[in-house]
Amino acid sequence: MPGLPQIKAHASLGALSSADNDALVVVYSEYAGFSSLQSAGIAQIIDAAQPFAKVDKEFGKSVVLVPAATVGGGRLVLSPMGSLDDDTDDVRKIADAVKAGVVRAIEAGARRAAVFVAHGPPSSTADQTADADYSRWVEVALLAALDASYVTLVVREHREAAAGGDKVLEKLDSIDFAVADGSASASELARAVQRATAIETGRRLAMDMGYGDAQRMTPYNCAQTIQSAVEGVAGISYEEIKDLDVIKREYPLLYNSARASFSEPSTWPCVVKLEYRSPAPSEVKEHLYLVGKGVTYDTGGITLKIGAAMRGMSRDKLGACGVAGFVLATGLIQDRGVDLSCILAFERNSIGPNALLPDEVVVSRAGVRVLINDTDAEGRLVMTDPVAECKERIVAARARGDAKPAAIYTAATLTGHVIRAYGWYGATVANGPARRGGFDRRLAVSGLAYGDPFENSIMRREDFSLVASKTDREDVYQSNAHPSTQTDRGHQYPAAFIIRASGLDKHSLSAGPGTAIPFVHVDIAGSAEDGVEPGLGLCAITGSPVATFAGAFWTN
Incomplete structure (x- = not known):
């Protein structure tokens, strides 16, 4: 860069x-x-x-x-x-x-x-x-x-x-x-320059990857771009997982969603893990767990996108790009009040003889049986097992006596419904602990200050009812069989699926303060692009939610 x-x-x-x-x-x-x-x-x-x-x-x-x-x-x-x-x-x-x-x-x-x-x-x-x-x-x-x-x-x-x-x-x-x-004042201006340059560097990492098409930014190339960007930045560590056997064991929903891409090694999936640790551990106020959707191209799989619906799907990775950019920006600013643990799931949702099929039942990392209804609803699949891993890490940290507040955030260009609902704005969907703690409102306030407004959506009982199994053959439905734009509450109910399939439903408000885990799903399908199509070209990429996350989470 x-x-x-x-x-x-x-x-x-x-x-x-x-x-x-x-x-x-x-x-x-x-x-x-x-x-x-x-x-x-x-x-x-x-x-x-x-x-x-x-x-x-x-x-x-x-x-x-x-x-x-x-x-x-x-x-x-x-x-x-x-x-x-x-x-x-x-x-x-x-x-x-x-x-x-x-x-x-x-x-x-x-x-x-x-x-x-x-x-x-x-x-x-x-x-x-x-x-x-x-x-x-x-x-x-x-x-x-x-x-x-x-x-x-x-x-x-x-x-x-x-x-x-x-x-x-x-x-x-x-x-x-x-x-x-x-x-x-001069001191205020100096501080603003420092923050803005860190945020912009993070945004540029996100946009560099986002503008790259599916061949330029394969899963492995995305990983390499991130590794090069964070190398040498104090407090940031990098890990990648490429072994398909490991991915199958640790992230079975990602593995099965990516099966059709296995025929070409250059399109194999990978998982990138980024950790940021504050230079002042005693000043850390919270530990955030961030999961990013990194679908480098989304054909829809067997549930093939038809007509013009596949256009722009090289940008279905912008959630992971934004999370990576935020981690880089945090390392550059050396924020003292936050620790970050991030999992970025990269895959190409291809079509082929080994593709994931509707009617399959796949067991998640949390042991939940998932009935596949629509292979074009792959984003919630690739993020669910990383969310389960984050949940496991929070539970383990609490068992060790780590009392720092912790929360999980997913970032994804997940649904067209969020654009139908709100236009070119992002939306947050929070579980009960996050709603009670104002975690979703926190992003809305920050987004307003940084010119990246977010709408706060609320999960309702209908969202959980839609994905709840009606037979003994599965535990949860991945989705219905219709596009999100044709589905009531099309950008809210996927959060309910992630909660259920990852086992986070055992950490709701009813679990009590010591067990509950705040979770916020951030759908940036609207905010990640500016909505202005230059003729027959694609919209400009905004770098959302890097600045919003910085405003919400940085303490210095």
């Missing part, structure tokens, strides 16, 4: 030097309000823009580049974000304006952009709407600028391989970031 652009943060516009930059991006609420500001440097910007404002009544209402001899490179980009105090306004308006402005500067030829946010968000929560949180706005703005500079792995590799091609591996060399006087 190439390094990020050099970032410097300044507590005022006057601290910027035009000699260091070749474009200035000014982000503001309304142009009229900006043009009335009186502080060092703003008058020169207004003077440069005034000739254009005089002849265009719409000037300043959309992103525009004007020549200005007083700014670096002569490029002045004005990027309005609009109001921040209406019913549905949130920090994403700042991110959108910063990114749009930086993209325009890059298009104009800039490589050393400066960004000045002239109008900060409301400083008091009393002035914010009920569903807005601007506490991380500086980090969000920095992440937006970095996102504009990112070049995907597949493009970087193409440029490096192309004879005489443009080998630019990053769109910007540097970013100077300035805020209005009094918006943030």
Whole structure:
């Protein structure tokens, strides 16, 4: 992975030097309000823009580049974000304006952009709407600028391989970031830069893998990419399991889901385990167990996806990619208050003579008999046995007297239903202990602050009733035989299956405080992509939920 652009943060516009930059991006609420500001440097910007404002009544209402001899490179980009105090306004308006402005500067030829946010968000929560949180706005703005500079792995590799091609591996060399006087202190800005660079590095690992197609990012290649990224990062250990006999014994649902891929060794499944340990064990407040779905291509198996339904299924691994990115970011920030144990299950859900079949009964790691109804519902299969392993580890730790709070999270692009229900947003589905402890709400609060809002869904008795066996031939139904988009509660009931098939149902609220284990299923099928299709191409990848997890779990 190439390094990020050099970032410097300044507590005022006057601290910027035009000699260091070749474009200035000014982000503001309304142009009229900006043009009335009186502080060092703003008058020169207004003077440069005034000739254009005089002849265009719409000037300043959309992103525009004007020549200005007083700014670096002569490029002045004005990027309005609009109001921040209406019913549905949130920090994403700042991110959108910063990114749009930086993209325009890059298009104009800039490589050393400066960004000045002239109008900060409301400083008091009393002035914010009920569903807005601007506490991380500086980090969000920095992440937006970095996102504009990112070049995907597949493009970087193409440029490096192309004879005489443009080998630019990053769109910007540097970013100077300035805020209005009094918006943030120097120490706050320094801390925001540190957090944002760690988060962005994690997001880029997730996106590098996510943009890779099924041949570029096979299960083994995903594992190698992760290993290379975390190698040498303090506190992170890496382990991979490739032996099919071991996978069959330890992760039987993954093994059987992947059977059709065994005819080609390059598509064999593997399991990646990542551990992060705090540099200050006495300060650890919780131990998190994270499971990621890493289906590198999903044909649907024997329950074949038809029509256009297979399009984009090289991205069915984004849950595992996001978890890996979060672990990397945590290692880079060296968070002192959390320990992480992560299991990433990579497979290709192929079709062939040895494929898993509907009507099969497969026994999970927890000894639960699972009736297969739909091989296209493979995501819950590949995550269930890792969840069971996490449960076993928590029980063992408690038996040793380890009293640290522990919880299990799954992250997956699991269902189309979540997009039908909420659009391009992620959703959390929590069990009773997690709901009582506010674990799902914790992600919603963090997602709001980082511009990655999550909806909190609730499991109901119908979810468990749907998967409950009605005969003595199995213990639980994997799914029904219809797509999730055609199923009531299509993104909620898979969490009930995971709980039942992993044995987590023995650790519900009724088990009591010493036995109950919080569990949150995070469906990122909506939030992992931006929902904007570029013609016949695929949507952009967002890196969700790396930033949301960082905001929810980091303590320093």
